[in-house]
Structure formats: C-alpha cells, structure tokens
Amino acid sequence: MRVLHILYQSLPQVSGSSIRSRDILFSQKSIGIVVSAITSPFQHSISGEKEDVIDGIRYIRTSRKKISSISDEKKSVFHQLAKLFSILTFSFSLYKTVKKEKPDILHAHAMFFCGIPTLIIGKLTGLPVVYEFRSLWMFQKKFGKKTRLETTIETFLLKAEIFTLKRADHAVFLNEKLKGYFISLGHSFANSSIVNNAVNTQLIKEKRIPIPVESETPVFGYIGTLTAYEGIEFLIESFQELADEGFYNKLIIYGTGISEKNIVETIKKRPNLKNLQFKGSVHPSEVNKAFSKIDVIINPRLSNDVTNAVTPLKPLEAMAYHKIVIGSDVGGILELLTNNKNGFIFKAEDKNSLKETIIKVAHLKENEKKDIINTALTYVVENKSWIHNAHQYENAYSSLLENNQG
Numbered sequence: 001m002r003v004l005h006i007l008y009q010s011l012p013q014v015s016g017s018s019i020r021s022r023d024i025l026f027s028q029k030s031i032g033i034v035v036s037a038i039t040s041p042f043q044h045s046i047s048g049e050k051e052d053v054i055d056g057i058r059y060i061r062t063s064r065k066k067i068s069s070i071s072d073e074k075k076s077v078f079h080q081l082a083k084l085f086s087i088l089t090f091s092f093s094l095y096k097t098v099k100k101e102k103p104d105i106l107h108a109h110a111m112f113f114c115g116i117p118t119l120i121i122g123k124l125t126g127l128p129v130v131y132e133f134r135s136l137w138m139f140q141k142k143f144g145k146k147t148r149l150e151t152t153i154e155t156f157l158l159k160a161e162i163f164t165l166k167r168a169d170h171a172v173f174l175n176e177k178l179k180g181y182f183i184s185l186g187h188s189f190a191n192s193s194i195v196n197n198a199v200n201t202q203l204i205k206e207k208r209i210p211i212p213v214e215s216e217t218p219v220f221g222y223i224g225t226l227t228a229y230e231g232i233e234f235l236i237e238s239f240q241e242l243a244d245e246g247f248y249n250k251l252i253i254y255g256t257g258i259s260e261k262n263i264v265e266t267i268k269k270r271p272n273l274k275n276l277q278f279k280g281s282v283h284p285s286e287v288n289k290a291f292s293k294i295d296v297i298i299n300p301r302l303s304n305d306v307t308n309a310v311t312p313l314k315p316l317e318a319m320a321y322h323k324i325v326i327g328s329d330v331g332g333i334l335e336l337l338t339n340n341k342n343g344f345i346f347k348a349e350d351k352n353s354l355k356e357t358i359i360k361v362a363h364l365k366e367n368e369k370k371d372i373i374n375t376a377l378t379y380v381v382e383n384k385s386w387i388h389n390a391h392q393y394e395n396a397y398s399s400l401l402e403n404n405q406g
Contacts, residue, residue, distance in 0.1 A: 001104050001398075008111055031391065036101060039062060042063070095124065115161075115165075133164075162187060173194050175310075196335075196384065218296050221251060221253065234349065236263065249275065260280075297325050309332065315343070326344045326346065330348050
C-alpha cells in the first residue's frame with residue numbers, strides 16, 4: 001500500500017500539529033505502509049533541493065526556499081488572498097507528483113489549502129481521498145472580541161473546511177468533541193473515524209534524560225506554543241502571587257508564538273521575580289533536554305471553543321517523559337487527565353484553584369509522585385501509542401481501496 005501525504009508544513013516545531021504529521025508518517029512506515037509526502041509552497045526546503053529525507057521518509061518540496069513563510073504573525077488581506085490563489089499552482093504540482101509516485105491513497109492534512117487540491121486531483125485520477133482535521137485553527141488568532149472583518153474571515157475559513165470534510169472519501173477527526181462541533185452545526189459524515197493524539201513512546205524512551213524524582217523543590221514549567229488561549233500570562237501571574245506568599249519554586253517556560261511579546265512584557269513587570277525563567281523557542285531535537293529541566297508540566301489552557309474541542313499533545317509527551325502533569329478542566333485536557341490518578345486538574349481561569357493545585361503537587365511524598373508518574377506512563381503506553389493509531393489508518397485505507405475496486 002502506497003500513501004502520499006499532503007502537508008501544509010512538515011518540520012516539527014514545539015507546536016503539536018506538525019509533530020503529529022511527523023508521527024503519522026513515521027508510525028505508518030514502521031508497520032509497512034510505503035509513505036511519502038508533498039509539502040505546500042509555504043514550507044521551506046532543508047537542503048534547498050526538490051526533496052528532503054527525514055527519518056527515512058521522502059518529503060517532496062514545492063518550494064526550494066530555505067526560509068519558511070509559515071508564521072503565526074498577522075498577515076494583510078492581500079497576502080492572504082495571494083496564498084489562496086496559490087492553490088492553483090499547488091494543485092498542478094500535486095498532480096505531477098501523483099502521476100510520478102503512483103500512490104494508492106491520497107491523505108491530505110489540514111488545512112483546506114491542502115484538502116481542496118487533493119479533492120481535485122482525487123477526482124482526476126480516481127484515487128480515494130482522506131482528509132484529516134485536527135483543530136479549529138481558524139479561531140486561534142485572537143482571544144476575545146473580534147472585528148466584523150475577522151469574524152467574516154473566520155466564517156469563510158470554517159465553510160472551506162466543512163466543504164473539504166464533506167467531500168473527502170474519508171474524514172479523520174482528532175477527537176469526538178471536534179467531530180461533535182460540526183454535527184452541532186447540522187453536518188453529518190458518512191465515512192469518518194476518530195484518531196486521537198498520541199506519542200511516539202519508543203522515540204521518547206530513547207531520548208529521555210533520566211533525572212532524580214526525589215527533589216525537595218520540584219521545578220514547574222510549560223513547553224509548547226505561546227498563544228492567547230494557552231493561558232501562559234495567567235500562569236505567570238499565578239506564580240507571581242505565589243511568590244508574594246512565600247512560594248519560591250522555579251517556573252521555566254519554553255516556546256514561541258503570537259503571545260510571546262505579551263509574555264515577555266508580563267515578566268518584565270516583575271523584575272524581582274527571580275524564580276521565573278523564559279527560555280524561548282526550543283529546537284525539536286532539544287525537546288528532551290527541555291523536559292529534563294522540569295519536574296511538573298502545567299497546561300493552564302483558558303476555556304473557549306478551541307480548548308474545549310481540541311486535545312493537546314504536550315500533556316501526553318510530558319507523561320511519556322515521566323513528568324507529573326497539571327491541567328485546567330477544559331474539554332481537551334479532561335480527555336487525557338483523571339484528577340489524582342494520572343495527573344491533577346484545576347478550574348480553568350481560577351488562580352486560587354491553580355495555586356492550591358501547585359502547592360499540593362509541590363508537597364507530594366515521593367511514593368505519591370512515583371504512583372502518579374507510573375500510572376500516567378502506563379496510560380500513554382497502553383492507550384496513546386502511535387503504533388496503535390497507525391493500524392487505525394491502515395484499516396481505513398484498506399476499506400477505501402476495497403470500495404474503490406468494487
């Protein structure tokens with residue numbers, strides 16, 4: 001079975017989406033599926049050549065630029081329209097690639113920029129199309145009140161995603177809540193499946209840097225994308241209040257994103273807070289080193305449509321790295337954590353609840369820490385492994401091929 005993956009971006013950053021794409025390809029390859037990928041013209045080439053090979057997987061580039069134009073920074077309407085029209089040239093590149101590679105299945109990853117060209121080429125070649133949707137990404141750019149133009153753009157983008165999902169031969173959703181969101185809008189999907197977030201447990205096992213659990217003063221931290229709904233400013237303010245109350249445990253933050261400037265400004269307002277460190281972005285190959293500096297990972301997501309529908313990847317990674325996880329009670333996190341079992345839950349956007357949870361975790365006995373860590377690790381290995389997910393994809397592909405032949 002040969003599968004061509006159509007990706008908007010392919011270089012795994014701290015954010016979960018591109019890491020998920022990497023792990024999908026890697027896990028499918030490991031169970032014998034022949035995989036390759038083509039990337040959008042906005043993703044740069046590592047080598048400057050037509051192809052890059054990463055972990056034994058071929059990535060066909062439609063741009064040879066060595067600098068990516070993918071960014072969380074706000075772009076002009078003209079720039080967005082130019083990107084939209086480039087769907088035409090990307091469709092042509094995809095058609096040529098399909099004719100050369102001769103795949104059995106076309107698997108497009110969100111966003112619709114990849115999905116719509118794949119639908120077109122699927123019709124032209126008679127190949128089954130899978131479209132994978134994993135986030136309400138169109139709502140992520142701004143947290144709070146939006147202008148009429150911003151609302152209009154969001155509505156257009158949402159309709160483009162719905163158009164793509166309904167016309168794919170098979171739709172893949174990240175979780176039930178995400179699929180349920182579209183069902184609540186009156187849409188149905190005849191052929192779809194749920195493939196939850198997971199982690200590459202074998203890769204993490206190889207890269208994990210063991211550190212002693214018996215720390216009298218555990219270090220707290222966050223590793224991930226810095227967007228408004230992740231609640232990092234809220235986390236910093238909560239730690240500042242704890243410091244005023246005599247709690248001096250360290251907080252380390254790794255990441256980059258559209259809220260980075262606000263986070264830096266929030267920290268500067270309290271220059272006497274010595275126990276807070278902002279480390280900025282971390283290269284994918286260095287993520288294991290970042291995790292080795294932290295004992296307890298906090299995911300303080302604020303409550304909105306995105307966080308209640310989308311399951312984050314980082315808590316799973318943290319559990320696989322033998323870390324204790326604290327998370328807010330938004331829907332995406334409640335899917336992963338059971339309070340006092342494999343992690344700890346606090347009430348979203350409630351500083352007192354977060355502070356109480358942090359203090360509780362800081363005073364855990366060593367046997368209590370080990371029980372939480374071991375329970376969390378078992379949960380990930382048994383329920384959230386990418387090998388398990390790879391077989392789910394394989395079953396969906398096989399079903400499509402059987403229907404296509406029939």
